[in-house]
Amino acid sequence: xxxxxxxxxxxxxxxxxxxxxxxxxxxxxxxxxxxxxxxxxxxxxxxxxxxxxxxxxxxxxxxxxxxxxxxxxxxxxxxxxxxxxxxxxxxxxxxxxxxxxxxxxxxxxxxxxxxxxxxxxxxxxxxxxxxxxxxxxxxxxxxxxxxxxxxxxxxxxxxxxxxxxxxxxxxxxxxxxxxxxxxxxxxxxxxxxxxxxxxxxxxxxxxxxxxxxxxxxxxxxxxxxxxxxxxxx
Amino acid sequence: xxxxxxxxxxxxxxxxxxxxxxxxxxxxxxxxxxxxxxxxxxxxxxxxxxxxxxxxxxxxxxxxxxxxxxxxxxxxxxxxxxxxxxxxxxxxxxxxxxxxxxxxxxxxxxxxxxxxxxxxxxxxxxxxxxxxxxxxxxxxxxxxxxxxxxxxxxxxxxxxxxxxxxxxxxxxxxxxxxxxxxxxxxxxxxxxxxxxxxxxxxxxxxxxxxxxxxxxxxxxxxxxxxxxxxxxxxxxxxxxxxxxxxxxxxxxxxxxxxxxxxxxxxxxxxxxxxxxxxxxxxxxx
Numbered sequence: 001x002x003x004x005x006x007x008x009x010x011x012x013x014x015x016x017x018x019x020x021x022x023x024x025x026x027x028x029x030x031x032x033x034x035x036x037x038x039x040x041x042x043x044x045x046x047x048x049x050x051x052x053x054x055x056x057x058x059x060x061x062x063x064x065x066x067x068x069x070x071x072x073x074x075x076x077x078x079x080x081x082x083x084x085x086x087x088x089x090x091x092x093x094x095x096x097x098x099x100x101x102x103x104x105x106x107x108x109x110x111x112x113x114x115x116x117x118x119x120x121x122x123x124x125x126x127x128x129x130x131x132x133x134x135x136x137x138x139x140x141x142x143x144x145x146x147x148x149x150x151x152x153x154x155x156x157x158x159x160x161x162x163x164x165x166x167x168x169x170x171x172x173x174x175x176x177x178x179x180x181x182x183x184x185x186x187x188x189x190x191x192x193x194x195x196x197x198x199x200x201x202x203x204x205x206x207x208x209x210x211x212x213x214x215x216x217x218x219x220x221x222x223x224x225x226x227x228x229x230x231x232x233x
Numbered sequence: 234x235x236x237x238x239x240x241x242x243x244x245x246x247x248x249x250x251x252x253x254x255x256x257x258x259x260x261x262x263x264x265x266x267x268x269x270x271x272x273x274x275x276x277x278x279x280x281x282x283x284x285x286x287x288x289x290x291x292x293x294x295x296x297x298x299x300x301x302x303x304x305x306x307x308x309x310x311x312x313x314x315x316x317x318x319x320x321x322x323x324x325x326x327x328x329x330x331x332x333x334x335x336x337x338x339x340x341x342x343x344x345x346x347x348x349x350x351x352x353x354x355x356x357x358x359x360x361x362x363x364x365x366x367x368x369x370x371x372x373x374x375x376x377x378x379x380x381x382x383x384x385x386x387x388x389x390x391x392x393x394x395x396x397x398x399x400x401x402x403x404x405x406x407x408x409x410x411x412x413x414x415x416x417x418x419x420x421x422x423x424x425x426x427x428x429x430x431x432x433x434x435x436x437x438x439x440x441x442x443x444x445x446x447x448x449x450x451x452x453x454x455x456x457x458x459x460x461x462x463x464x465x466x467x468x469x470x471x472x473x474x475x476x477x478x479x480x481x482x483x484x485x486x487x488x489x490x491x492x493x494x495x496x497x498x499x500x501x502x503x504x505x506x507x508x509x510x511x512x513x514x515x516x517x518x
Contacts (some may be wrong), residue, residue: 050406074412086407088400098393099400104410150412 016042018210024186031201039210040190048080074103079152085143089132094160102152127202161193238365248478249378253433255458257426263464267465273448279434284350293355309424341445353441458492463511470514
């Protein structure tokens, strides 16, 4: 279980987050919605340790992570699939997955978990291919697959639908909740594509000016008038 | 025929040395964006290590084993004490490493005194290669350089440490994100480059004039190699070494060494003007 309390932080002297509280259970997908600049991406980067928190606490199954550098948080079980996917372009697909297992090495995780290929069969076919030559959708699958190689307990997904073709968006919307359930992962999903976000999430939160201002179920948000009001579209 | 063979072998000797010195610089300058002006001192330290071991009655081979160890240790200390604080400040790194280079030179002079230090090769004599007669030690040097390069290529491409390094170089933030301690990877890579330069110094010691200031020449040439070849790949390093080493060896036969050096610099400038990323720049990235 990921527990976030009073989290503030951002870019140096420019705080973006102003006291975020959030609790994500194992096996659950939480969607974060909000306008551009609301602080969604910043929040994921602060949780992953890529940006500094100025105050607050982040605990994973009771372990405090707030003082740890990014690589130690990864080893503790926080996997981050950033915007732009962060694929190592010059490495092969297999090497990308292999590097992904580094996060699990201290917890006894050996090798690439077999179910990664089960979720993303294309990765098995393309193992020897240079990752930079994959299509956007395949790279996104690789990025999620690589994250799973670290046998994480939390998966932070930032805009998985960005720049990929619609049919792959649908398959990603299907697979995210499935992975969360089957592997007992706590997933935090940031997504501009509302259809995907509402379809994949169990609960949704609306962020505004670095604060969570509203929580709702996807069913409630499916009502367009409420959605428009909340997101001020 | 014999002239051509000897020139080729001379070129290979020089290329071997440049390759090893350039390898460390390719790691720090080409991949980590650290302009280390004290890199030449790792060569000096390697040469002095061999001299010191021999002066105590030890064998050349033991000295040659110790040279990369001492070079690597000095590199590790340098990275930990100075360089790691300056990764985001390239200009400060240039100034700091230049200062360190002077301190190291003066320290060696204080410790070992003025004047060139004699280092004798482990084997004397020549080998008859049918087309030419060539000093045995130089052939050994070329062999060790080739073996070292092969080992480095295997290390980078076939081991899990090599995979970590390639990952960190491509995207440091994401490498942290998959659980790699990138600060540690940088430190090891830097010390490794220093160790290879130390080995180069040990190898070249019997052929060169061993002085506290000897590193400066290697530093300049190693920068030519990395810039002309294209920073960031071993193929580029090889191309740069062949270009600089080959041209220098050929010109050295015809004209005075300083003029030859100047012409090589001129050629390097022309290459970089025509191919700003080096001969093989961008081949890996």
